[in-house]
Amino acid sequence: MKLFSIIIPVYNVENFLSKCVDSIINQILQNHIDCEILLIDDGSTDNSGAICDQYYEKYEDYISVYHNENQGLLLTRRFGYKKAKGEYILNCDSDDLLDENMLNRLKSVIEKFSFPDLIFFNYYSFDGENKEIV
Template structure:
């Protein structure tokens, strides 16, 4: 199969017929053998009825309906499990992503050998309350991940089939699929400027909380990607620094008191009356707790079934 299209959706009954007809025209024009996997993420409108009608018209449609709304990450992960095309393309169902981009995205994967090609909406038709936070979020993600993409969260992306079969998308990590893929060893990530169209039907399903959640998810994926296999490297380093800082401070106070006593100099305050003593004591306690957290995290990691689950690119026997 040439291409698989994964489309997560929530209450998009108005846009679905136009989207599927558009994809069908592209398949026909480019002579592509493909499939479209629609993931209904708990819609409360008549989206599922529309999907059933479309299935009667187009045999290459696959569809899954969630019992309730689980989120875009869950929908994408389910779609990735179902598809089988050599190139997998994701797009939103709101008609803001253009199916006309499919042939070029597919070509970049096959001919330029990218693992992932991410869309870049150079000209956006979103309100400023969405575009400004998005720019900040993308800048932070580039800085922390080292992946130089202008639009990390663009829903229009293309993947090699191997990529979607290896990565796991959960929580709200759909924003960071390139980061997850790079973590798994798929480091050739490209970018393509794509057409972004104004929303034709309905309204956005994401509120301002997405930016707070996005930042927290970025912290989470950065930590996990670096320290999942060896959490002691993180907690142990911070714990050791805190413990040493506290110990050195306490020793300094003790040496100072001994020096003053030996030389018969007046001692203005006892060691336990100085703020530095309590700061040193706090640092020692925090350092010990961080170190113990590292040990516990290592024990948890040792019991993970996928601790030694390494993805092999090739094998000779």
């Protein structure tokens, strides 16, 4: 079983998707985090589905890709929950970036508190120039 399953619904985000996935896969590889990424293409009509497939080809040990008919965000996330194999599920939008070392810090919290049932944490809002905690 993986420690983390990161569910990323994908719909027409070809301009953002690579940055999102790179922000996660780099942490997994650098810190040896036991993690899976689920890219769930929700019927994209742009190049998003092909980008998902390219990431799968390059990182098939870490990434799973599913191509579905468009169902909307809620049903796409639910589909991801059913496929997830991790002890903890993280939701990540396809235009989000994971802060550097976020997975490592989260893993430390899990170990410190002996695998809590639920973890809440802050996030940053970034408008391209300013980054502030929410």
